[in-house]
Amino acid sequence: MYPARDWREYPHRYRLEAGKCKKCGKILFPRRLICPECGHREFEKTILPDTGKVVSYTVIRVAPSMFTDQAPYALAIAEMANGVKLTAQLVDCDVEKINVGMEIRVEFRRIQTDDHHGVLSYGYKFVPKWY
Amino acid sequence: MVGIVGYGAHIPRHRIKVEEIAKVWGADAPSYKKGLLLKEKSVPPPDCDSITLSVAAAKNALKRAGNINPADIGAIYIGSESKPYAVKPSGTVVAEALGATPDIHCADFEFACKAGSEGMFVALGLVKAGYVKYALAIGADTSQGAPSDALEYSAAAGAAAFIMGSENVIAEIVDTYSFMTDTPDFWRREHEFYPQHAGRFTGEPAYFKHTMGAAHGMMKKVGMKPSDFKYAVFHQPNGKFPQRVSQMLGFTQQQIDPGWLSPTLGNTYSGASPIGLTATLDIAQPGDMILMVSYGSGAGSDAFVWKVTSRINETRDMAVRTRKLLDENLTYVDYGTYAKFRRKILKNK
Amino acid sequence: MREVAVVGVGMTPFGEIWEKSLRDLFVEAALAAIDNAKVDHLDYMTVGCMSSGLFVGQEHLGSVMADYLGQKNLPAARVESACASGGLAFRQAFVEVASGMSDIVLAGGVEKMTDISGDGATYALATAADQEYEVFHGATFPGLYALMAVAHMHKFGTTRDMLASVAVKNHHNGSMNPFAQYPFKVTLDQVKTSVMVADPLRILDCSPITDGAAAVILTTVDIAKRLGRPYIKVLGTGHATDTIALHSRADLAYLKATEIAGQKALKMAGKSLKDVNFAEVHDCFTIAEIVVTESLGIFERGKGGEAALKGETGLEGKFPINPSGGLKSKGHPVGATGIAQIVEVYKQLTGQAENGRQLKNKPKTAMAQNMGGSGGSTLVHILEVA
Numbered sequence: 091m092y093p094a095r096d097w098r099e100y101p102h103r104y105r106l107e108a109g110k111c112k113k114c115g116k117i118l119f120p121r122r123l124i125c126p127e128c129g130h131r132e133f134e135k136t137i138l139p140d141t142g143k144v145v146s147y148t149v150i151r152v153a154p155s156m157f158t159d160q161a162p163y164a165l166a167i168a169e170m171a172n173g174v175k176l177t178a179q180l181v182d183c184d185v186e187k188i189n190v191g192m193e194i195r196v197e198f199r200r201i202q203t204d205d206h207h208g209v210l211s212y213g214y215k216f217v218p219k220w221y
Numbered sequence: 222m223v224g225i226v227g228y229g230a231h232i233p234r235h236r237i238k239v240e241e242i243a244k245v246w247g248a249d250a251p252s253y254k255k256g257l258l259l260k261e262k263s264v265p266p267p268d269c270d271s272i273t274l275s276v277a278a279a280k281n282a283l284k285r286a287g288n289i290n291p292a293d294i295g296a297i298y299i300g301s302e303s304k305p306y307a308v309k310p311s312g313t314v315v316a317e318a319l320g321a322t323p324d325i326h327c328a329d330f331e332f333a334c335k336a337g338s339e340g341m342f343v344a345l346g347l348v349k350a351g352y353v354k355y356a357l358a359i360g361a362d363t364s365q366g367a368p369s370d371a372l373e374y375s376a377a378a379g380a381a382a383f384i385m386g387s388e389n390v391i392a393e394i395v396d397t398y399s400f401m402t403d404t405p406d407f408w409r410r411e412h413e414f415y416p417q418h419a420g421r422f423t424g425e426p427a428y429f430k431h432t433m434g435a436a437h438g439m440m441k442k443v444g445m446k447p448s449d450f451k452y453a454v455f456h457q458p459n460g461k462f463p464q465r466v467s468q469m470l471g472f473t474q475q476q477i478d479p480g481w482l483s484p485t486l487g488n489t490y491s492g493a494s495p496i497g498l499t500a501t502l503d504i505a506q507p508g509d510m511i512l513m514v515s516y517g518s519g520a521g522s523d524a525f526v527w528k529v530t531s532r533i534n535e536t537r538d539m540a541v542r543t544r545k546l547l548d549e550n551l552t553y554v555d556y557g558t559y560a561k562f563r564r565k566i567l568k569n570k
Numbered sequence: 571m572r573e574v575a576v577v578g579v580g581m582t583p584f585g586e587i588w589e590k591s592l593r594d595l596f597v598e599a600a601l602a603a604i605d606n607a608k609v610d611h612l613d614y615m616t617v618g619c620m621s622s623g624l625f626v627g628q629e630h631l632g633s634v635m636a637d638y639l640g641q642k643n644l645p646a647a648r649v650e651s652a653c654a655s656g657g658l659a660f661r662q663a664f665v666e667v668a669s670g671m672s673d674i675v676l677a678g679g680v681e682k683m684t685d686i687s688g689d690g691a692t693y694a695l696a697t698a699a700d701q702e703y704e705v706f707h708g709a710t711f712p713g714l715y716a717l718m719a720v721a722h723m724h725k726f727g728t729t730r731d732m733l734a735s736v737a738v739k740n741h742h743n744g745s746m747n748p749f750a751q752y753p754f755k756v757t758l759d760q761v762k763t764s765v766m767v768a769d770p771l772r773i774l775d776c777s778p779i780t781d782g783a784a785a786v787i788l789t790t791v792d793i794a795k796r797l798g799r800p801y802i803k804v805l806g807t808g809h810a811t812d813t814i815a816l817h818s819r820a821d822l823a824y825l826k827a828t829e830i831a832g833q834k835a836l837k838m839a840g841k842s843l844k845d846v847n848f849a850e851v852h853d854c855f856t857i858a859e860i861v862v863t864e865s866l867g868i869f870e871r872g873k874g875g876e877a878a879l880k881g882e883t884g885l886e887g888k889f890p891i892n893p894s895g896g897l898k899s900k901g902h903p904v905g906a907t908g909i910a911q912i913v914e915v916y917k918q919l920t921g922q923a924e925n926g927r928q929l930k931n932k933p934k935t936a937m938a939q940n941m942g943g944s945g946g947s948t949l950v951h952i953l954e955v956a
Contacts, residue, residue: 146724151769177816185769198318
């Protein structure tokens with residue numbers, strides 16, 4: 091992971107910072123320069139809620155090299171409480187027991203580690219909302 | 222009034238039982254369980270480290286602080302002996318994740334198991350001196366025990382976070398005291414993966430001497446005796462030590478019970494007595510006096526006398542209670558999975 | 571705009587072709603097309619290739635391929651749209667001829683995927699998805715299409731058997747294609763018990779890693795007539811994009827870019843779907859074929875799986891899909907696929923499809939749909955007999 095690129099993503103990965111179009115109110119994650127709905131170019135900062143529901147999921151069994159030790163892992167698309175959809179791993183659960191509609195919450199976790207000397211990449215993952 | 226305005230803990234979901242570890246090394250599980258008063262311990266999955274545990278605990282602390290603006294946190298101190306980076310503070314990552322940067326002071330603390338309470342000690346001082354509005358102190362660890370070593374049964378993972386401030390205090394700090402000498406009971410040299418310890422020397426001249434030294438010094442300073450306290454929390458490397466030291470000091474089992482988590486949690490090192498404090502606050506009542514004494518090998522103990530305020534009633538359930546994190550929704554792993562999670566397996570490059 | 575025709579085609583066998591390099595493959599297919607069309611020169615060339623840079627460290631393919639094809643100083647353009655690079659190369663070539671800029675254009679596609687490790691190939695392919703918000707979190711291509719499959723199954727009750735039937739049908743067709751990577755039949759059971767890649771997609775639901783190239787010659791209908799070679803007309807081209815990330819779409823079980831590109835192509839061709847006799851579509855995964863047929867409007871939403879299971883997309887079916895064997899059986903050298911689809915359409919419409927693959931009911935009009943990533947870009951072309 092390249093340090094500069096990682097660092098640039100902190101507002102999104104670390105804090106779920108999104109942009110809300112000042113004209114039509116559409117919430118865009120990540121933030122954009124131009125609203126795809128109305129073409130407006132000004133946004134206000136908003137934070138995505140940290141709870142949502144699984145809209146679709148799969149279990150990755152043949153993983154890319156960075157993730158082989160984690161396989162099998164669940165990957166899900168969740169719709170957050172404000173309607174925005176995100177893709178992330180769904181962890182701390184039995185991969186055979188996931189279902190569409192399951193409630194999740196976001197947790198801060200390690201996403202990628204570059205061997206022994208690279209910078210550590212942190213970000214968001216989903217966990218079942220059990221409390 | 223200065224004290225805790227928000228507190229929270231975080232414990233990972235996975236556990237491994239003493240029997241599971243003993244089986245692999247041909248050890249006698251019942252005698253370990255009896256000798257250490259330990260049944261099982263928490264295991265961090267590979268995507269959890271002391272930074273991620275700190276973020277989760279801090280978020281719970283922010284909830285109980287009534288969702289103060291993280292930008293108002295003027296200092297962040299993470300105490301850990303299992304930092305992901307040898308050089309690069311954990312505190313910067315946690316502060317960034319919470320949205321507390323850039324007007325903030327940061328330092329990582331190390332003093333074996335008392336690194337967390339050190340952060341608390343310093344955070345309180347800064348707030349009392351009027352330098353910052355809020356100071357966040359976290360004790361977090363995902364420590365390792367060498368395979369087949371006694372420490373492997375107890376080295377666990379967990380974090381506790383405290384936001385210190387002077388408004389809307391949940392538990393007031395009455396006084397603090399620290400007791401420290403150079404005592405080589407437990408250490409880890411640079412570049413080593415596992416720590417070393419001095420066997421039975423880690424008991425009387427180390428844990429007991431410093432815990433008792435700090436406890437006595439603290440009680441003398443505030444003119445209190447054991448029966449003046451409702452609860453006491455001691456460093457808990459296993460179930461046995463805190464139970465014994467509390468007896469030696471004159472505390473009862475009921476006084477240490479709410480914070481006595483190690484039998485099913487293991488030793489969360491820098492998180493140990495701090496997590497015990499969060500569990501105690503979860504059930505405390507306004508007016509309760511709590512004595513907390515941490516211990517860190519090397520060696521030293523930090524003591525704190527807390528007085529719970531009426532704000533505990535509205536805040537205890539603003540975030541998940543520590544006991545719930547300890548007891549519910551658990552996944553047990555076998556030794557192979559545990560070794561894989563904890564990177565104890567050598568893969569040929 | 572001038573009327574455009576495809577007057578010759580060529581392709582290499584698709585598979586793990588260790589002895590041939592990226593250039594070898596492209597030139598072999600290009601020469602086959604040039605020979606087939608019997609053209610004596612080229613005015614322009616497009617080279618569809620997803621990622622020669624990541625696979626073999628070579629960019630600047632316009633120059634490389636013009637050079638190695640012996641076409642001195644030929645203007646040539648490398649074109650990229652992930653797995654739709656071939657389709658885009660075809661469209662750019664069409665526009666070049668239709669606009670009057672060039673008379674004879676070679677549209678080629680190539681991918682050399684086996685010179686790097688499986689991991690390297692997976693990484694290169696993943697660049698077709700959202701690097702930051704999908705791939706960074708551990709998404710793979712089978713994973714993304716699995717997410718689409720689960721959404722489709724949840725919404726419409728599409729079953730495991732329906733997915734498998736697409737692979738069975740495509741392998742049946744591919745077993746008769748001499749250029750196919752896997753020219754053998756498979757059974758429903760074999761598909762359903764093959765190793766799981768990303769639930770619910772198994773290895774036999776997924777198209778393979780393949781080396782290969784394909785090329786076609788486009789020219790004006792007038793020139794085609796003068797050449798006296800069999801030709802087909804390119805009646806319409808449609809092109810659309812969609813969000814790069816699957817999660818940004820309102821409906822995970824639908825391919826909006828495919829719908830729009832399809833409608834644009836049909837409108838330009840002055841045709842409707844009922845005029846179309848068969849289609850070559852982008853079955854990178856079995857679920858993709860099902861969702862594509864629904865998004866093109868060939869089957870009603872939610873009914874694509876059932877139609878496949880009932881045999882409606884087979885060679886004798888109501889609407890044959892992928893008589894070539896599709897990406898599943900024929901192989902998927904990424905940049906070449908879109909062109910290989912045109913090769914099949916040409917063969918079928920001119921009655922030249924090999925073995926038992928030739929559609930019997932004298933097809934007149936065909937559709938080719940080529941898609942990139944998880945549907946982020948789509949090219950659709952409508953072609954007709956002379």
